[in-house]
Amino acid sequence: MDELFGQLVEIFEVESLDPNDHLVDLDMWDSLTQLSIIALAEENYGITISAAELRDAKTIGGVISLFENKQKS
Amino acid sequence: MEQAAYILVTGASSGIGKGTAIRLSADYSVILAGRDRARLEETLSACDKDRNHLIWEYDLADLPDLEGSLERFILENNCLISGFVHSAGYFKMVPVKMLSIALFQNTFNINVIAAALIVKTLTKKKLNQGALKNIVFISSNISNFGAKAFSAYSASKSAVDGLMRSLAVELAPAVRVNSVLPGGIRTAMTEHTYQDAELVARMYAVYPLGPGSAGDIAGTVRFLISEDARWITGQQLVVDGGRTINITG
Numbered sequence: 428m429d430e431l432f433g434q435l436v437e438i439f440e441v442e443s444l445d446p447n448d449h450l451v452d453l454d455m456w457d458s459l460t461q462l463s464i465i466a467l468a469e470e471n472y473g474i475t476i477s478a479a480e481l482r483d484a485k486t487i488g489g490v491i492s493l494f495e496n497k498q499k500s
Numbered sequence: 501m502e503q504a505a506y507i508l509v510t511g512a513s514s515g516i517g518k519g520t521a522i523r524l525s526a527d528y529s530v531i532l533a534g535r536d537r538a539r540l541e542e543t544l545s546a547c548d549k550d551r552n553h554l555i556w557e558y559d560l561a562d563l564p565d566l567e568g569s570l571e572r573f574i575l576e577n578n579c580l581i582s583g584f585v586h587s588a589g590y591f592k593m594v595p596v597k598m599l600s601i602a603l604f605q606n607t608f609n610i611n612v613i614a615a616a617l618i619v620k621t622l623t624k625k626k627l628n629q630g631a632l633k634n635i636v637f638i639s640s641n642i643s644n645f646g647a648k649a650f651s652a653y654s655a656s657k658s659a660v661d662g663l664m665r666s667l668a669v670e671l672a673p674a675v676r677v678n679s680v681l682p683g684g685i686r687t688a689m690t691e692h693t694y695q696d697a698e699l700v701a702r703m704y705a706v707y708p709l710g711p712g713s714a715g716d717i718a719g720t721v722r723f724l725i726s727e728d729a730r731w732i733t734g735q736q737l738v739v740d741g742g743r744t745i746n747i748t749g
Contacts, residue, residue, distance in 0.1 A: 438597065459595040462649050465692075466598040478696055 428491050434471070435487060438463045446488030450481075464490065474498055504552065505631055506531045507583035507725065510560060510618070513539035515687030516638055517587030519714030520721045522546045524585075525553060527722070531573075531581065533588070535559045554579065560588050560614040561606065570621045580631035581622050583725050586615040586660075587638040591689050593649040603652050611656035616663055623671065632675050634725045637664050638717065639679040641740040657681075661736055668734030676733040678724050682717045683707065683740025706748070709741035716741075 436444050439455045450456045461478050468476045474497040484490045506529045511517030513534035521530050525547035532540045532547075533556045540555045547553050556573050560566065574581065590610040594603055615637055622632045642650050643657040661679050668677040684703060686694050694700050704711050720739045723729055738744060 459648060462593050463595045463598045466592065466594045469592075470598075470600065470602070475692075477692075 428495065431472075431491060431494055432487075434467055435464070435490065438467065444487045446486065446491065448487045450485060450487070450490070468494060468497070472498060504529055505580045505582040506554065507585065507634075508533060508556070508581050508618070508622070509585045509587060510534070510614070511586075511588035511638075512543050515587070515689055516682065516685060516714045516717045517585070518543045518546075520585055520587055520638075520718040522548075523715065523718035523722055524725065525551060528583070528725075529553055531556050531579070533558060533560075560610050563609055563613055563617065566614060566617050567621045570618060571624075571627055574627055581628055582631045583634040583636075584618060584622055584632065585636045585638070585721055585725075586618065588614065589638065589689055590656075591653050593693060594652060595649045596651060599652065604655075607652045607656045608659065611653075612659045612663060615660060619667060619671075623675070630674065632671075635664075635667065635671075635675060635677040636721050636724050637661070637677075637679045638721075639664070639681045639736065641681045641683050641738055641744050643679075643681055643736065645744060664736075665734050672733060676724075676729070678729075678732060678734070679736045680717055680720050680724065681736050681738045681740065683712060683738075683743040685712055685714055685717065687714065706746055707741040707743050708746055712739070712741050 438460060439453050461481050464481055465476055468474045472494060476493060476497060480493060484493045507524050508531045509517055509521040510533040512521040512532035513536050521532050521543055524530050529551045531554045532543050534540050537557045544553055544555060554577055558569050588610055590607045619635060622628050637660050639661050640657040642654040643661050646654060664677050664679045671677060717739055720737060
């Protein structure tokens with residue numbers, strides 16, 4: 428999941444991210460960023476996630492877990 | 501044996517294409533085109549039973565064999581095609597920072613290039629014997645406007661409308677070519693944009709006539725295909741419940 432972490436750093440346009448970072452506290456957290464993560468999930472990981480699932484993930488670590496769980500299921 | 505004339509509808513397995521194929525089947529024999537035979541069979545089962553209809557199972561993303569496959573289909577079924585409705589579509593909401601070559605290629609292959617190659621095939625005199633009379637492209641009301649995360653899709657719809665106008669001039673007077681520009685219609689293709697109830701409510705609020713359905717688009721296509729539209733060509737017909745003329749707020 429290091430690769431995903433790096434991709435999220437790029438999407439959020441920050442120097443670094445911490446798994447405990449709350450999504451709502453990140454400057455770039457908006458509907459376009461949500462769409463970017465949804466597109467990343469589909470194009471790079473072959474999984475479908477919804478905006479609601481993404482919002483429910485709450486933290487960067489939660490987003491990574493969401494990707495992992497979707498890939499397993 | 502005299503060859504029967506059909507209306508070819510791409511994207512007939514779901515959404516606007518399915519609704520259009522079923523509506524047209526009351527007045528015309530239709531060819532249901534799509535990737536998934538089982539879903540095409542479902543559409544077929546809802547079509548008017550008094551006419552003969554056919555299924556052309558093909559993935560339009562496979563552009564290199566598209567012309568050959570359609571030619572073989574026409575010859576094998578000994579049919580002529582008098583109308584073509586391009587409803588197959590590829591739609592992903594993708595912000596600028598996630599744009600990719602693959603996204604543009606996938607979007608344009610289905611939305612624009614497949615339509616052009618089908619028209620090319622259907623205008624071959626030896627194959628279709630000048631039977632083609634009508635073309636309707638399912639475009640989108642985004643074609644003349646803009647929205648966040650719609651760049652690839654809107655570019656493809658502007659492109660298909662540009663294609664429509666040039667074909668209308670080049671193929672006249674034998675063939676009429678028009679586009680229907682729907683507003684947001686909830687279908688399998690667009691379902692991912694209808695996941696947030698609050699967003700859906702906000703979206704519907706800007707439609708003066710409220711939400712539309714595939715049937716609203718099917719009726720318009722039926723009109724454009726009919727003789728009632730015999731002096732209409734090269735036009736974008738917007739069917740969006742007033743969405744794009746609403747400047748409230």
